[in-house]
Amino acid sequence: MTDNRPTIFVVDDDEPVRDSIGMLLETEDMPYETFPDAQSFLDAYDPSRRGCLVLDIRMPGMSGLELQARLREMNATLPIVFITGHGDVPMAVEAMKRGAVDFIRKPFRDEELLDRINEALQVEAGQRAVATSLAEIRAKIETLTPREREVFDRVAQGQANKVVAIDLGISERTVEIHRSQVMHKTGARSLADLVRMKIALERAGPGS
Amino acid sequence: MKLPETYTLPLPVFVADAGGCIESVNAAFEALLPRREGTPWFDAFIDIDRERFHREWGEFDRRAAPLTIKGKVANTGGGVRYFDVVCQALDDEQPDRQRLLGILLDVTEKTLREAENLAILETAVDAIIMIDEGGIVETFNRAATELFGYEPEEVIGKSVNMLMPEPHRSRHDQYMRRYMETGEKRIIGIGRELHAQHRSGRLIPIYLAVNEIHVHGRRRFTGVIRDMSEQQATREALAEQRERLAHVGRLSTMGEMTASIAHEINQPLTAISMYAQSSLKLIQRGDYDPAKLAAALEKLNTQSLRAGAIIERIQRFARAQESKRELLDLNLLLKELVKLAEGDARIHDVTITFDLADNLPMVYCDAIQIQQVALNLIRNAIDAMKDINLERGNAMSILSRAIGDHVEVAVSDQGPGVAPDQVKLLFKPFHTTKKDGMGMGLSICRTIIAEHGGELSFRNNPDGGATFYFTLPIPQAGDD
Numbered sequence: 229m230t231d232n233r234p235t236i237f238v239v240d241d242d243e244p245v246r247d248s249i250g251m252l253l254e255t256e257d258m259p260y261e262t263f264p265d266a267q268s269f270l271d272a273y274d275p276s277r278r279g280c281l282v283l284d285i286r287m288p289g290m291s292g293l294e295l296q297a298r299l300r301e302m303n304a305t306l307p308i309v310f311i312t313g314h315g316d317v318p319m320a321v322e323a324m325k326r327g328a329v330d331f332i333r334k335p336f337r338d339e340e341l342l343d344r345i346n347e348a349l350q351v352e353a354g355q356r357a358v359a360t361s362l363a364e365i366r367a368k369i370e371t372l373t374p375r376e377r378e379v380f381d382r383v384a385q386g387q388a389n390k391v392v393a394i395d396l397g398i399s400e401r402t403v404e405i406h407r408s409q410v411m412h413k414t415g416a417r418s419l420a421d422l423v424r425m426k427i428a429l430e431r432a433g434p435g436s
Numbered sequence: 437m438k439l440p441e442t443y444t445l446p447l448p449v450f451v452a453d454a455g456g457c458i459e460s461v462n463a464a465f466e467a468l469l470p471r472r473e474g475t476p477w478f479d480a481f482i483d484i485d486r487e488r489f490h491r492e493w494g495e496f497d498r499r500a501a502p503l504t505i506k507g508k509v510a511n512t513g514g515g516v517r518y519f520d521v522v523c524q525a526l527d528d529e530q531p532d533r534q535r536l537l538g539i540l541l542d543v544t545e546k547t548l549r550e551a552e553n554l555a556i557l558e559t560a561v562d563a564i565i566m567i568d569e570g571g572i573v574e575t576f577n578r579a580a581t582e583l584f585g586y587e588p589e590e591v592i593g594k595s596v597n598m599l600m601p602e603p604h605r606s607r608h609d610q611y612m613r614r615y616m617e618t619g620e621k622r623i624i625g626i627g628r629e630l631h632a633q634h635r636s637g638r639l640i641p642i643y644l645a646v647n648e649i650h651v652h653g654r655r656r657f658t659g660v661i662r663d664m665s666e667q668q669a670t671r672e673a674l675a676e677q678r679e680r681l682a683h684v685g686r687l688s689t690m691g692e693m694t695a696s697i698a699h700e701i702n703q704p705l706t707a708i709s710m711y712a713q714s715s716l717k718l719i720q721r722g723d724y725d726p727a728k729l730a731a732a733l734e735k736l737n738t739q740s741l742r743a744g745a746i747i748e749r750i751q752r753f754a755r756a757q758e759s760k761r762e763l764l765d766l767n768l769l770l771k772e773l774v775k776l777a778e779g780d781a782r783i784h785d786v787t788i789t790f791d792l793a794d795n796l797p798m799v800y801c802d803a804i805q806i807q808q809v810a811l812n813l814i815r816n817a818i819d820a821m822k823d824i825n826l827e828r829g830n831a832m833s834i835l836s837r838a839i840g841d842h843v844e845v846a847v848s849d850q851g852p853g854v855a856p857d858q859v860k861l862l863f864k865p866f867h868t869t870k871k872d873g874m875g876m877g878l879s880i881c882r883t884i885i886a887e888h889g890g891e892l893s894f895r896n897n898p899d900g901g902a903t904f905y906f907t908l909p910i911p912q913a914g915d916d
Contacts, residue, residue: 242703242707244703244704244707244735244738244739244742245703245706245707245710247707247735248706248707248708248709248710248711248714248735248739249710251710251711251714251732252710252713252714254714255714255717255718286699313698313699313702313703334702334703334705334706335702335705335706335708335709336706336709337709337713338709338710338713338714338717341710399822401823401825
């Protein structure tokens with residue numbers, strides 16, 4: 229490829245999902261390559277190439293998380309946007325802790341995916357910090373009520389609303405309400421944003 | 437004075453004078469009880485029943501068998517030996533002037549063995565009863581007393597059939613006669629589970645093992661009876677537990693299955709969404725290759741069929757659960773079922789009331805499937821009320837009645853009712869108004885009821901809330 233633009237590498241074991249994402253990227257005129265499994269991507273991967281990885285988290289053979297670990301071992305800096313399915317949020321949180329830039333849940337809207345990809349590419353180009361500054365996050369978190377903070381802590385660990393409700397002894401509806409308040413107050417646009425903030429706080433250590 | 441004739445006899449022998457003092461002894465007696473001459477012979481023994489001796493010795497008829505009385509002797513070694521003292525009159529005078537010849541028979545081994553046997557019998561956990569050939573009770577141990585509520589003296593000497601309920605009570609003599617005549621063993625040496633009758637009339641589940649024993653040419657039967665009440669209760673509890681687990685297992689299998697289906701169905705949905713949005717973009721830009729667009733739409737169509745196939749698979753799964761139909765009482769089924777829903781109801785502060793028709797006709801159905809349907813309706817009702825924080829009420833009622841040729845079961849709630857825009861979608865697979873619902877419940881329920889030849893539907897209640905009901909046909913004469 230003589231093209232100097234970054235490439236979107238799509239790894240998903242489901243052919244129609246791969247193909248349809250491919251069609252979307254083609255429509256957007258973004259260079260892309262698709263792979264049916266993690267191994268074939270690794271085999272073809274050239275660390276000198278720029279771009280980002282759109283990676284299904286749950287795949288037969290090498291899973292998305294395993295591929296992420298292998299890339300880290302190789303010191304590959306390729307940013308990863310994980311695609312998750314039903315009930316995979318805790319796995320996605322784990323992936324975020326290990327450095328994934330984002331995750332997106334199936335089924336998703338085209339803009340959602342394109343936004344995530346663009347952000348990942350900006351990260352890769354060093355044009356955008358992954359996280360807002362710690363001070364900024366702390367300031368936002370401080371606006372939360374104690375209950376909202378509890379909900380935030382749990383949701384950002386990937387707990388389902390139902391689990392949070394049982395944990396805190398409140399109804400699921402109430403969790404929903406708190407959760408939307410948390411999203412609003414922190415300016416998070418997605419669950420991934422919340423996870424990112426939580427991870428940043430945890431990295432900063434206790435006392436935050 | 438010595439007893440020359442008996443001097444070398446290995447059995448201890450003594451002669452007492454008319455006053456009861458020992459006059460002479462043989463060598464064996466001297467060895468056992470030295471230097472006793474001149475002392476009352478009673479004093480040689482421990483625990484001897486003097487009163488009985490005097491009473492019986494007074495009436496003693498020397499032509500009859502000698503009088504035997506039991507006595508214990510303390511050993512030099514510290515032990516005790518048991519003797520039968522066989523008493524014989526030596527002179528033909530009045531009883532109070534007779535001399536007495538006493539012969540000591542050592543019965544220590546036999547006594548200890550009997551005591552041991554008795555102890556075993558009395559401390560046995562199982563009730564043990566011995567009867568003779570005529571069915572008359574000879575022994576009745578402590579455990580038997582505990583089990584049946586009778587004291588041994590109330591039972592010994594009476595027919596064992598007093599411990600049995602009818603019809604065995606009146607047939608027991610016949611059973612025994614038949615065995616004596618034919619030797620055909622129905623219970624002897626085999627053992628079986630039966631019911632016994634307590635003094636109070638209560639029936640006790642038991643395990644009875646009968647053995648035949650021959651002692652001294654007499655035939656007797658021992659019955660060892662184990663109280664099975666606890667085992668039976670445990671067994672029943674286990675069966676009930678299993679039954680419940682079968683429900684829960686089946687329901688959770690369906691839950692797990694729907695979760696994995698949810699995962700799976702997201703694949704075609706993702707692809708459909710991507711194809712559709714890409715195609716839309718191309719069209720909006722007005723710059724596209726019709727062949728390419730057609731190909732995308734073709735793929736989109738394929739994916740929607742794939743999603744349909746996944747739904748089909750769930751429906752099949754619901755159906756594939758092997759259906760076992762029996763003639764059942766729906767009222768009973770509903771009452772059992774509510775045990776499963778009660779916990780849920782309590783947590784959400786919902787009260788369940790029953791309005792079950794008397795003499796409800798039985799219907800042919802698969803108990804588990806129908807309970808699954810009813811449970812689904814009950815859970816939906818609870819959800820409907822709790823979703824609006826019980827603001828319209830917290831009462832759920834379960835009604836059963838016969839209408840024409842079918843039986844109807846209805847579950848009414850005080851929730852928000854079904855919104856007009858939901859009516860059409862209600863039974864569509866994957867349609868749900870619940871945040872974490874799969875949208876499969878009612879769809880599967882309707883399939884199950886339809887396969888039973890019934891109908892599942894709903895109506896909004898005039899005073900708010902919804903009633904979901906299903907019908908099942910009443911089997912008609914001539915039906916299989």
